[in-house]
Amino acid sequence: MNKLHRGSWSIALVCVVLGFMISMQVKATQDKRDTVSYQRVEELSDRLLAAEQERDKLKEQLLQGANGEGTASETLRMQAELVPLTGEGVIVRLDDSTKAVKTGENPNLYVIHDDDLLRVINELRAAGAEAISINGQRLTATSEIRCAGPTLSVNNVRSSAPFEIHAIGDKKSLENSLKMRGGVAETLKVWGIQLDITTSDEVYVPPYKGSFKSTYAKATEERSEKGEEK
Numbered sequence: 632m633n634k635l636h637r638g639s640w641s642i643a644l645v646c647v648v649l650g651f652m653i654s655m656q657v658k659a660t661q662d663k664r665d666t667v668s669y670q671r672v673e674e675l676s677d678r679l680l681a682a683e684q685e686r687d688k689l690k691e692q693l694l695q696g697a698n699g700e701g702t703a704s705e706t707l708r709m710q711a712e713l714v715p716l717t718g719e720g721v722i723v724r725l726d727d728s729t730k731a732v733k734t735g736e737n738p739n740l741y742v743i744h745d746d747d748l749l750r751v752i753n754e755l756r757a758a759g760a761e762a763i764s765i766n767g768q769r770l771t772a773t774s775e776i777r778c779a780g781p782t783l784s785v786n787n788v789r790s791s792a793p794f795e796i797h798a799i800g801d802k803k804s805l806e807n808s809l810k811m812r813g814g815v816a817e818t819l820k821v822w823g824i825q826l827d828i829t830t831s832d833e834v835y836v837p838p839y840k841g842s843f844k845s846t847y848a849k850a851t852e853e854r855s856e857k858g859e860e861k
Contacts, residue, residue, distance in 0.1 A: 712771045712839045716762045718799040720834035721806055723751060726793035728823030740822050743792050745778045747824065750815045751796060752776070758808035760800040762836040766790045769839040786841050793825075802830040 725748070728741035748765065755763060763770045768785040775784065782789040798805055806828055809816045816826050 712762075712769060715838045716799055716836045717833055718761070719802045719832045720760070720797065720799040720830075721755075721802055721809075722829045722831060722834060723755075723796040723798070723809065724793055724825070724827045724829075725751070725796070725819075726825040728825070730823035741824070743783070743794060743824060745776050745783055747815075747819060748776050748783065748794060748796075750818075751809065751826075754808045754815055755796070755798045755800070755805055758800065758804045760798040760805060762799045764797045764836045766794055767837055769837055771839050771841075786839070797834050797836050799834050799836055802832075806830055 725743055727743055730741060732738045732741060752763060752765075752770065765776070765785045768774070768788055768790075770785075774786050777784050779789050782791045783794070808814070809826075809828055816828070819826050
């Protein structure tokens with residue numbers, strides 16, 4: 632009987648010890664899970680805070696543009712024209728003809744005019760030119776190219792031949808657009824106008840240095856062609 636009694640106590644003691652060990656293991660596991668969960672909560676909180684700060688910043692910029700407070704929105708859209716750029720492209724040099732004018736011919740046919748430059752510019756743009764300048768004047772959406780007496784005016788800055796056009800884009804496409812059969816280069820050569828094209832991996836286009844003025848246009852909501860708000 633005593634042996635049975637002692638055996639029962641031994642079993643009970645072993646069970647108590649095992650129970651204690653199991654409870655400690657469970658607690659340790661739970662503590663570990665709680666630590667991991669806390670770390671994840673902290674990480675998510677940091678990300679949420681950063682996202683909220685970025686949202687508030689963008690919202691402020693948007694409101695400034697919509698309310699006309701400053702020119703943030705306009706400046707962002709025109710930024711590409713306000714900074715100097717470099718990249719592959721072409722350098723086109725044009726100069727007046729050196730041919731002798733024949734009797735009875737109009738001498739104006741042998742000098743470069745604004746429409747000659749415009750044809751070159753249009754071909755370059757159609758070929759994907761991303762930035763263009765003429766004699767150091769960056770072309771923008773509002774740039775003018777027009778005759779001004781014996782000179783040509785670009786951005787209200789006068790210059791005379793020779794003219795040097797810098798255009799950034801796929802250099803082969805830009806070159807081919809000017810040299811294609813029946814194209815602008817072939818037409819100008821009929822009158823002896825000199826046109827030389829050089830391809831380069833480092834074409835430089837300066838920034839636009841004039842001012843942007845918007846008298847009649849103002850920001851509004853996007854609409855369809857019929858004037859209905861989208």
